[in-house]
Amino acid sequence: MSSLFATAPEPTAIPISFVTRAGWEVLCATLPEAAQRFARAHGYSGKPGQFLALPTPEGDIGHVLFGLDEPDARGHDPFRAGQLPGLLPPGVYRLANAPHDTRLAVLAFALGVYKFGRYRTAEPPAVKLVPPDGIDVAAIARAVEAATLARDLINTPSNDMGPAELADAAQALAQRFGADFTCVVGEQLTTRNFPLIHAVGMAATRAPRLIDFTWGDPAHPKVTLVGKGVCFDTGGLDLKPSSAMLIMKKDMGGAANVLALAAMIMDAKLKLRLRVLIPAVENAVAGNAMRPLDIFPSRKGPTVEIGNTDAEGRLVLADALAYADEEAPDLLIDLGTLTGAARVALGPDLPPYYTDDETLALDLARCAKAENDPLWRLPLWGAYDSWLDSKVANINNAPSGGFAGSITCALFLQRFVESAKSWLHVDIYGWTPKAKPARPEGGECQAARAIFALLSERYG
Template sequence: MTELFAAPSDQNRRLRVVAASLAESLPDALTETGRAVARANAFAGDAGQVVLLPDGSGADALLGLGNAADPFAFGDAAKTLPEGDWALEGDLGEIDPTMAMIAFGAGAYQFTRYKTAKRPPARLAAIAGGDAAEAERVVRSIWLARDLVNTPAGDMDPAALQQAVESVADEFGAKIRATVGEDLLAENYGMIHAVGRAAQCPPRLIELEWGDEAHPRLAIVGKGITFDSGGLDIKPAAGMRLMKKDMGGAANALALARLIMDAKLPVSLHVLIAAAENAISGNAFRPGDILTSRLGLTVEIENTDAEGRLVLGDALARAAEDEPDLILDFATLTGAARVALGPELAPFYTEDDALAQQLSEGGASVVDPVWRMPLWEGYDKQIDGSISDLKNMGDGGFAGSITAALFLRRFTLGRRWCHFDIFAWNPKDRPGRPTGGEMLGSRAAWEALKALYGH
């Protein structure tokens, strides 16, 4: 991977930012030639609008900021500007310089595993007043999450996901342990094993440990369903097309862990990724089967396509055993969450009001919006089983995201906990957020963790 941001230099090309409210007069720094070219190109200072200027114009390009103080005005600049190194000039107004760098770097992302990029993106020099180190770690984590989600299931099975975790662990000196295949049964991870046992690549629980044990224990759990056929309750073709992204929770968990380790946040970090492919074979788990979880609770299977909560239940139980200060989990869990909030807004569930406020405020500050959803007690009895302790779906299909969260809560042993039901995918291009895999909700979580643990 190349360096994300250019070093300041007299050789950098000059990018002049202009708010829409000032576009009519244009900056005094421009020559009359520069103003004429800007007017000829109908430059109005709209967010993300770029106009290239000839030599001797007082700048090499103009970038519109709009009037909304949105850092993602920089989101398309890396691919709109000619390649090379650029230095920012002009007044950012209320846009945070670190966020401007993050948006620029997020927009520079290219998924090149299977197709060569047409050209390298432009690079931006560090902006005065910004935290270039923070911008770089966030952008690298965004790129990591996107790469993992964008990789097809044929190249991102549970073993490949383990290799990705090992690569991040090696970068930061973390320890790795994986419980694989039949060993899951020996260690009482009956739900992870059942979900993944029909696939050619065996299921596994991947654990990463990092940090000083004297620091607060932080557990991050990710759903790593590398492909979801729906199991015997098979999905239709249209519902299966994007199921390579069903490990998006694991991708976000690992990306968040990368941020924590890169910034040396003072926590004792425990990452748990439940990795499995929900496949179909003669030994696939069935509707009506009863599984025994790590916690000892028995679970009746109403639908094999509600498998994510099963693997998460075992992983959450393992995380809770070490009495962490906080458990966060990330999962592409329910279609109900998408119906409720769409693909851009991440729902989360927690009973901790202070944490909820920190998440909401943090998400707003870094343009990673999240929305608190209710753990509505009135629906909790829906997941009680008749011949088992639990069943893996609520009644009638109503409140599907809520009942899934209530199911997960049963495995947290009363620890402080927050669940994110994310999409992890951009269905259409937006500035800095191209179509494909996305780091969603976990940047908001990073802001909350910095507030909680004093970074």
């Protein structure tokens, strides 16, 4: 990130003018006559995403024009400026005028620089940006570094990102900020009473584990983050088709985003007592894999009938949530890539969230909009709770019928939260299927910036 921003105003920085179709003629009239003729000769009109570099008389780049959506346009994208890093030639640039939201435009610019470079060399940014006045560069860097962490973890293929490697990444983050780190591994899960985490991960050659670290003043309000860390999901014996398995390296996206959120919290030194819990497993196929209609105890006590082995994320989260709930935190938050039903209902860009805390729900919606980190509230619809009933156990992890899959998953998890003062569940996708401004194809940081903004308001 430090390589992206120019450390001091550069007198030779190339100006970038943002323009809309409606404002193009006004802006055009302010340009030198030769630049106006050049722009018109190239058919420039200020349509969203339209880019044009205007030359100096010597043939260098003297000015850049970039089109934005109208702020009230249907489908307006506050991250449109995230296209610029992929369009600009090498150089130092500055904003010549204010986009609709300067902070979000700078954030989008920085997010748009990202390239996954673990297996192919990614060149450092060839562009630099002079931060506009009033922009908190440290806050932008914090958000982008967190997003980079989440993206890198998700984009790493599962052969290099199993439960142990995910634990290593969490431990490195914990050590960076002086957090206390522990990990419960393999058969220890059974002796320490995490039977559902063990059941999901026991068929894999790579041992399941529960990652656990704490940070901050114990006297401060307790905020606990729980992230689904299924490092690869075959679906288990209810095997996924190959098309659905293709991007299942992203099934630890909840864990990746929890680590991103934790990084922002610790870097900003928020006044809270943070705990992070990540059940890290691989849902594999083997002779000892859990079977449909198997019944397992849970940490909290209720027995769980396995209606579908591909509904494994809620199982590992159930034990972790129950463990977190034993401390009665002030706020308990879980993130997971949980249901295809959420994608059917809201698509890949708009994760649903669930809470019975009306103030939390409203505050989060406001923060999500302000941060352009979209979230949409869905109900914990009590009338569907009976769908989770089992004839032979206390609860079924995957009720038949196929309706309201994201809601019934949330209701399942709610059974394991009792003492927390407030609980928030977010069913993220963690993936951008088709590149868009500031969001390259691949692993994505979702919900973390919105939740961080909320926590900053409460505990900053």
